[in-house]
Amino acid sequence: MADPNQYLRLQLGESSYLLPSASGFTIEQREHLITNKSPEGNVAAWQSVRSARLPAYCLDGMLRVTRHQDWHRAVFLDALPHAVGLVVDEVQLLPRSETTVSLFTPLGLPPTRLGHLFSGAWVTGNRIILVLDPKTFVAYLQSLGEV
Numbered sequence: 001m002a003d004p005n006q007y008l009r010l011q012l013g014e015s016s017y018l019l020p021s022a023s024g025f026t027i028e029q030r031e032h033l034i035t036n037k038s039p040e041g042n043v044a045a046w047q048s049v050r051s052a053r054l055p056a057y058c059l060d061g062m063l064r065v066t067r068h069q070d071w072h073r074a075v076f077l078d079a080l081p082h083a084v085g086l087v088v089d090e091v092q093l094l095p096r097s098e099t100t101v102s103l104f105t106p107l108g109l110p111p112t113r114l115g116h117l118f119s120g121a122w123v124t125g126n127r128i129i130l131v132l133d134p135k136t137f138v139a140y141l142q143s144l145g146e147v
Helices: 134-143
Strands: 006-012 015-020 027-030 043-049 053-059 073-077 084-088 090-097 102-104 118-124 126-133
Touching: 006 084, 006 126, 015 134, 043 073, 043 084, 053 073, 053 090, 073 090, 084 134, 126 134
Parallel strands: 015 126, 053 084
Antiparallel strands: 006 015, 006 090, 027 073, 043 053, 073 084, 102 118, 118 126
């Protein structure tokens, strides 16, 4: 488990997002997962845990479901009733001392029943990286289902 004073940087295509590490997660290598070889459905891979299969979704930089084959890791976020995963192009732990996050609320209606996907933003140089709200992001992933 990561230090609660860190952020996890998730690279999805050309976009990066931060996730507070206090939300709880595990990082799995692709070779430890069951890859979805079917072109059907939203799930890119599953993690087999006891008698359950935990889904991992592949999202593009705009957080839309996509499928590509050149990924190496998935991040599984702790959630109830079970963890849910996200296929990432790159993942990195960043100490909070290196990140200064400001509160941020997007304009418009929230895309999920729990609210907006983002709770903050980190400005680094001329780049802005949005901070995902863990509970809302998990709800978003769970809403994708295995369709």
